[in-house]
Amino acid sequence: MSTKNWPLWEIFVRSKNGLEHRHCGSLHASDAEMALENARDVYTRRNEGVSIWVVESKHITASNPENNGELFEPAQDKVYRHPTFYDLPDEVKHM
Amino acid sequence: MSEEQIKNSWTEHSRSLEKEFDARIARDEKIEPKDWMPEKYRQTHIRQMSQHAHSEIVGMLPEGNWITRAPSLRRKVALLAKVQDEAGHGLYLYSATETLGISRDEMYEQLHTGKAKYSSIFNYPTLTWADMGAIGWLVDGAAIINQVPLCNTSYGPYARAMIRVCKEESFHQRQGYEIMMKLANGTPEQKEMAQDALNRWWWPSLMMLGPTDDKSVHTAQSMKWKLKRKTNDELRQQFIDQTVPQADLIGLTIPDPDLKWNEERGSYDFGEIDWDEFWQVVKGHGPMNKARMKARVDAWERGEWVRNAAMAHAEKKANRKQKQAV
Numbered sequence: 086m087s088t089k090n091w092p093l094w095e096i097f098v099r100s101k102n103g104l105e106h107r108h109c110g111s112l113h114a115s116d117a118e119m120a121l122e123n124a125r126d127v128y129t130r131r132n133e134g135v136s137i138w139v140v141e142s143k144h145i146t147a148s149n150p151e152n153n154g155e156l157f158e159p160a161q162d163k164v165y166r167h168p169t170f171y172d173l174p175d176e177v178k179h180m
Numbered sequence: 181m182s183e184e185q186i187k188n189s190w191t192e193h194s195r196s197l198e199k200e201f202d203a204r205i206a207r208d209e210k211i212e213p214k215d216w217m218p219e220k221y222r223q224t225h226i227r228q229m230s231q232h233a234h235s236e237i238v239g240m241l242p243e244g245n246w247i248t249r250a251p252s253l254r255r256k257v258a259l260l261a262k263v264q265d266e267a268g269h270g271l272y273l274y275s276a277t278e279t280l281g282i283s284r285d286e287m288y289e290q291l292h293t294g295k296a297k298y299s300s301i302f303n304y305p306t307l308t309w310a311d312m313g314a315i316g317w318l319v320d321g322a323a324i325i326n327q328v329p330l331c332n333t334s335y336g337p338y339a340r341a342m343i344r345v346c347k348e349e350s351f352h353q354r355q356g357y358e359i360m361m362k363l364a365n366g367t368p369e370q371k372e373m374a375q376d377a378l379n380r381w382w383w384p385s386l387m388m389l390g391p392t393d394d395k396s397v398h399t400a401q402s403m404k405w406k407l408k409r410k411t412n413d414e415l416r417q418q419f420i421d422q423t424v425p426q427a428d429l430i431g432l433t434i435p436d437p438d439l440k441w442n443e444e445r446g447s448y449d450f451g452e453i454d455w456d457e458f459w460q461v462v463k464g465h466g467p468m469n470k471a472r473m474k475a476r477v478d479a480w481e482r483g484e485w486v487r488n489a490a491m492a493h494a495e496k497k498a499n500r501k502q503k504q505a506v
Contacts, residue, residue: 089488089491090283090284090285091487091490091491093275093278110271110272110275110276110340110341111275111278112271112275113284115487115490115491115493115494116490116493116494116497116498119490119494126264126268127268127271127272128268130261130264130265130268130348131348147214149214150212150214150215150216151216
């Protein structure tokens with residue numbers, strides 16, 4: 086029988102209701118159910134979470150840091166997206 | 181462009197990338213998995229991080245021996261939790277290392293064939309229950325001193341894994357010291373057992389902090405990449421200075437006749453470390469090197485059918501689901 090390696094899963098944990106799930110690492114498991122069970126043992130041994138998401142790593146598409154310029158730089162010179170760009174007299178309150 | 185010109189411009193290109201890379205680290209920016217990095221940075225990190233992971237995994241073996249022999253339920257649950265943490269720490273570190281492009285199986289292969297090293301301290305035997313105390317107090321104590329600076333290291337996934345590890349590790353040291361304290365305050369036989377464990381683990385613990393600075397080959401490069409923030413000798417001195425008063429407090433004696441407080445330096449002077457012993461153990465001639473590797477390889481090989489069965493089960497389930505959907 087040929088050996089097939091267990092795929093890699095990315096683990097996201099919500100630390101408490103009201104907060105988002107946050108990436109905390111990865112692990113190997115044969116299927117989603119086992120990934121959840123393993124994630125519980127590996128990443129929540131001290132009450133770190135109330136909810137876990139597991140996503141097989143191959144399903145994640147990531148941006149390439151080499152393209153960071155064209156992706157993120159255009160936002161840098163758009164100061165008018167920030168409230169401080171607008172000059173208002175000091176007398177204006179609550180704005 | 182001639183071949184020569186292309187080659188030159190390529191070298192220049194990678195040199196400027198490398199300069200920018202070094203500057204980023206100097207500015208305390210983190211390096212993330214998909215960022216450009218020099219090949220040497222990648223290889224050095226794979227080596228150090230995988231060896232760190234291996235150490236966590238092999239480190240379970242000397243303690244596993246004592247789980248069923250713990251003297252009380254309280255001690256047993258604590259030791260079980262500590263060993264489980266070590267498995268967890270190994271897994272955080274393996275998955276962080278995988279982000280550098282090496283597979284889990286390659287890393288296991290390197291461990292099992294002896295190509296990759298793990299911390300030499302685990303090649304010493306655990307002869308009595310007091311060894312559980314000495315390991316927690318001294319071995320985990322030295323490990324913490326080694327590891328805390330790594331929480332700020334330049335490679336993001338390693339730094340994040342280390343933050344988790346360090347948070348969890350402090351209970352390990354406290355449970356060890358508590359074991360030693362209890363034995364040291366017990367019957368004369370119990371105290372003797374604690375002293376004997378200290379005698380055996382003291383020097384190997386000092387060796388854990390690595391060769392002396394003049395013999396350490398990677399220090400300069402590792403400092404630049406923030407894989408290291410203090411030199412081995414500085415870390416060793418810090419460990420000694422913090423541990424000696426802890427031994428005094430419970431009435432145990434550090435097995436070093438040359439140990440004495442140096443008022444001028446504000447530190448303890450200490451005796452010569454037997455580096456021959458250190459290198460012997462590193463080279464595989466320690467008392468337990470063979471037994472540790474055998475236990476590890478046996479566990480891996482005997483688990484193979486379970487791993488295969490789980491995979492077959494997962495595939496069967498996925499197929500069934502697909503058929504139902506049609």
